[in-house]
Amino acid sequence: MELVFRGGTILAIDAQHRVVTGDVACIDGAIVHVGGAYTPTTDAYDIVDCTDCLVMPGLAQAHVHSCQTLARGRADDLELLDWLRRVIWPYEAALDDATARASAELAYAELLLGGTTSVLDMATVHHTDAIFAAAQTAGIRATIGNTLMDAADPAIPAGLRDTTQRALDESARLCAAWHGKAGGRLRYAYAPRFVPSCTDELLAEVGRQATARGVGIHTHASENLGELALVEARFGRRNIEVLDRFGLLGPHTCIAHCIHLTAEERALLAARGAHVCTCPSSNLKLASGVCDVPALIAAGVGVAIGADGAACANNLDGWLELRLVGLLYKPKAGARALPAPEVVRMATLGGATAMGLGDVTGSLEVGKRGDVIAVDTTAPHVTPARAPWSIAAYAAKAGDVRHVAVDGRLVVRDKALLTLDVSKVKQRARAAADRLFK
């Protein structure tokens, strides 16, 4: 089966920041052609019109919580630890398979319609099969982990705290069941929630087992000063050092937030090849702070961008987040800091690399998988559209995304999601949220 994105302006996200015009074509899910005219080789082809569109790799968000979407608008104006203890942990404890799936389907619908083709997704402690099933149906490229929480904390609802062994067994089971499924589109990642919610034994085992199974690690660190104080009280060290001592830092590790880091911690991340995913809306809204992205880049750390969850950022909108990353650092670092092409690269190839998929997706290059989006540039808020990098970094909105393919398969065509019935997804989400918050 051939899929052709025809006649756009192409941001390939290659080393030369190339902008070319013409077609992007995929055969059997892989990109076979970028730029210039493409002639299908068989009769089994589908052509989508990309006139007046930017054609680019889909956004790759390396930190989301699809299971939290039903708590959108239910937990505003709280700082992180209050937000977790008062709303999010009780909410996650109340989820069942059906509500978890409803939440994830809503998340994936929003993400795909907005041009995000890959996510690194931290589920909750249970119901991770339901999240995988939602990703399988929605057609998104998803690396998902069962959240690991086995430490004693009276604020954690009983249903949400696991034993160490059960947490590890469940990850092993999920990894065997889902990692590499759907032609490699679905993958597993170990997801210790954050240091305070995990015992030493669990952290050490996660390092060993993730390495043994060849899968990634996805966690949070240094998001909040209260969290830092808990870690320092327990270990007399800072988060990144603790993660390193337990063998959790490597090129397949992605750590969300990393707001409160020392230069030594940044150097350690760089030395280990670990990645950071910054989530600016979430970090501002939970009063956590601002991740020093320019310092991470200067230290040689790979940076990705994510929306976190709808319960904190309220949207799962990669464009809002990448625009924020483009804007936030200029007052301190100068107007040329993080220029448009660099931010767009961070939101695509940077995200793919952070989730261990840098060779698979994140750019439009022959041989990579066909994770391709077309962004309409004719709306008044983009007109006159003569500067493609500027459009992608500063002017385009999620609502401008016209076509989306994952693995060379069209999942959004002319702004309509083809894989899920969006009106039913919304209906189930509303009903599930009403049950959960009653």
Place this chain on the structure above:
Amino acid sequence: MELVFRGGTILAIDAQHRVVTGDVACIDGAIVHVGGAYTPTTDAYDIVDCTDCLVMPGLAQAHVHSCQTLARGRADDLELLDWLRRVIWPYEAALDDATARASAELAYAELLLGGTTSVLDMATVHHTDAIFAAAQTAGIRATIGNTLMDAADPAIPAGLRDTTQRALDESARLCAAWHGKAGGRLRYAYAPRFVPSCTDELLAEVGRQATARGVGIHTHASENLGELALVEARFGRRNIEVLDRFGLLGPHTCIAHCIHLTAEERALLAARGAHVCTCPSSNLKLASGVCDVPALIAAGVGVAIGADGAACANNLDGWLELRLVGLLYKPKAGARALPAPEVVRMATLGGATAMGLGDVTGSLEVGKRGDVIAVDTTAPHVTPARAPWSIAAYAAKAGDVRHVAVDGRLVVRDKALLTLDVSKVKQRARAAADRLFK
């Protein structure tokens, strides 16, 4: 003529932060009914369906430059003074009546489609009649000023520098021609660009003549440290003191930006009843800094929100800006700083008040003019939509705006602009931009 917004969830933006359900009705442009069921009194009525919509006052942006829209994407990653001297002033000098009008029509189309019903708009040095004509046709409520620049500065293109007398004469002429026209929807405001671009004589005369004519004053101040240095070198004082000495501070003054203020300057603004319009995207992107909105509010200064121009913020999107205001201050001031209802009020009634229209628009109250919008809350990125303030502050997007009325007249219905042919507006804008940047 009666216009009924039927069956929404209404954010009235009154003193009690009331949320009610039902209808909002206007007769002959004025609001006559808010909440509960409304029965038209005559046969000459129009009903718009607001099922699953938030119905609220339109956004009031108290600082925009509609004449700069054609430079969208042409001046990225520059700090303010470079941005003005290298791109914006040469661009403004190259405008003619047709290109100025094309720029303003594009701006007003984007603004109205995105739910902004009122703007305080700084035009350029010439062609302000064309900007007024665009506002008249578009149907937006606009307070517009001819930009005043008479100081010697080799960086200002010859065509853009006015003599003091001509600048004042042109303002007087424009004020007579347009102030109060279109049933009061169009108004004039004196618009000295900023202190460095104006002579002492001009500044003093603006204070006198604006007062004499009973019109507002719209300027920029303390946006950039280079600007501050110019002002301090010339006067040995800070911006706000200088404006006060020339009689420019009063309840009908709106000053954009105000990033670099002392506590004394904030107190002086409060004492004079002058307003500040913060433009967070623009301030970040031009590397200017972040206006200390919580400090202004604590000092008793009225704060409004604006997108500035498409040449700096890239969009003219009131929702992006109000969301940013809601997020930016939480890391320093706490998660409860500027909670959702306060930010929504700032973006509506705050803006109206800053442009001298606090008694006319900015809230849905019987007797005010019918500047009403309906925001659809059924998109996946808003679902499940159970918290109206949260939706308005954090989740809604410009693309969710379904209906818009100004002065009780429908200008957007089911996301279509009724007053301008948008495809022609875009066509003229593209052609004009290509001419200007050739």
